[in-house]
Amino acid sequence: MYSEMRALLSLNDKKKTGTAVKPVTDELFLPNFCGVRMVLALMVIAQLLAFVLALGQMGSENRWKDLSLISLFIQWAALSCGAVLCLSRPWLRKLPNIQAGLLSYLLVLGVTAVMSEAAYWILQAAVMEPPLTRAWYYGFLSRNLAISAIVSAVALRYFYVQHQWKRNIESEAQARIQALQSRIRPHFLFNSLNSIASLTRSHPNEAEAAVMDLADLFRGSLREARLRVPLSEEIELCHKYLHIEKLRLGDRLQVRWELEGLPRDALLPVLTLQPLLENAIYHGLEPLAQGGEIVISGAQQQGMIHISISNPANPAAGAKTTGNRIALDNVRQRLQAFHAKRGKLIVEHSNGTHRVQISFPYLSKEP
């Protein structure tokens, strides 16, 4: 019975993967020359080059003959280059882009040299009258190498620029999506508004306070993600957030703060703790009928600040809560953006307790 509407299900899955953001990886900038489309493109470009070269020849008696010989040679050389780049791709992609670029440049020149050599032998053996001289050979080889050097340099540069451009677009899109997703969950927003609607009748004062908290929370979430705020300010924001959650969840939500040992002026990226608390509630407490306690504790050690948030978690759900990755990744990335390797976020899951710890160096003013 459950399978009746599989199609619908798979449709939804597709929608999900459609919006998922691919991680921007440092992949090889060269296009894949093993693909049919790239081979076709290569042939077209080679043919255009052949036209240019044939047109450029001064005082030629038979342009069609020239064109056919030039085309034959260039197509041959270009396709061989493509084949070599295709075959060497597995090695090239292991290298950094600069080395891969240089190496492929040398490969193309090497292939050109080999092809020129082969063309010389074939011409000598087969058709040419009078026989080709050594001087002709050197001229032929050096001209081919020069043309190949210029054309492939231009092509490699083009591929590189195009690759950079694509990467920029991807990372920009990713940043934008993350900015959106790190904002407050719609689930929380609409449930809170429902609670407030309920309170306006019976407890107007509480409703008013909740609206104010919600407003502050949203102002916080609309701030520039690059901003850093003192710990005291972030804690204040968390209190407001928890106040609203408390309205919704009642006694199911218990919170214990143990941050006495921390300097209140320590700077941290805005909205670092709040999303972690929201995760702890959404994925940890809400699925539990009896609720539980969230413990926020912190310590300062050798110039580093450690804050950990732990919550009981449904053992059946295990670690498969894929949804909380987004918020965690966002916080981790921002910590790393500020503090490089010294900014950390660690997740632990044991015996029905979920714990997230963040660490960053203690700074009280912007460097």
Place this chain on the structure above:
Amino acid sequence: MNVLIADDEPLARTRLRELLTEIGGCRIVGEATTGKEALEQGVSVQPDLILMDIRMPTMDGLEAAFHLAALEQPPAIIFTTAYGDHALAAFEAHAVDYLLKPIRKERLENALHKLQQLNRAQLATLKQAGGGSPESRARTHLSVLLRGNLQLIPLESVIYFKADQKYVTVRHAAGQVLIEESLKDLEEEFSEHFFRIHRNALAAAAHISGLVKDHEGNCMLALQGIEELLEISRRHLPEVRKRLTNP
């Protein structure tokens, strides 16, 4: 009309209570805070209508509704939800009524005028579409109607499923029951915790204790909590071995 309100948030229940009182013509016969409670009260109190939150602890609203649909006279159900995303498209597609929070009085009033009973196929589809939450596409319980009583079997207590023509036998910690679902569907839904050991049987990974050879040399599966051994077909043996060595 007798109405049951199911929502894990006290203020959300208050709001519905107040709105229903204003609209009039309704008697609130109970309140539930989890899907399981809603189901139990749905059976014992027999309301005409359940206002059912979708995201609730222990068992979500969709699953509770699915089990209730097995009753001879299932209650009408109106779902309430805070946030839609893609799953609501499935609700629309099946003409299943839902209210978005914050709940508007007019919308609730309208919904009360066109009550409907939902069938299991509709509800199963909604659950599969991720209406509860994307992580909970599988049910947490199986349900069987026994002489008018709804018996619930938590999935963790199920030891194996065995198909026999039209029915599937569910062997669980406290006995066994027959259900009318196909083994293939069960396998798909519960693939995380159950796997196939034979053309006609699925075993719970958590209950496996080991492999035994019978006197004819066939491989049999021993399961915790029962004496009985289950036959493993040759085709599924490699997979079962793999599961046993790295669970």
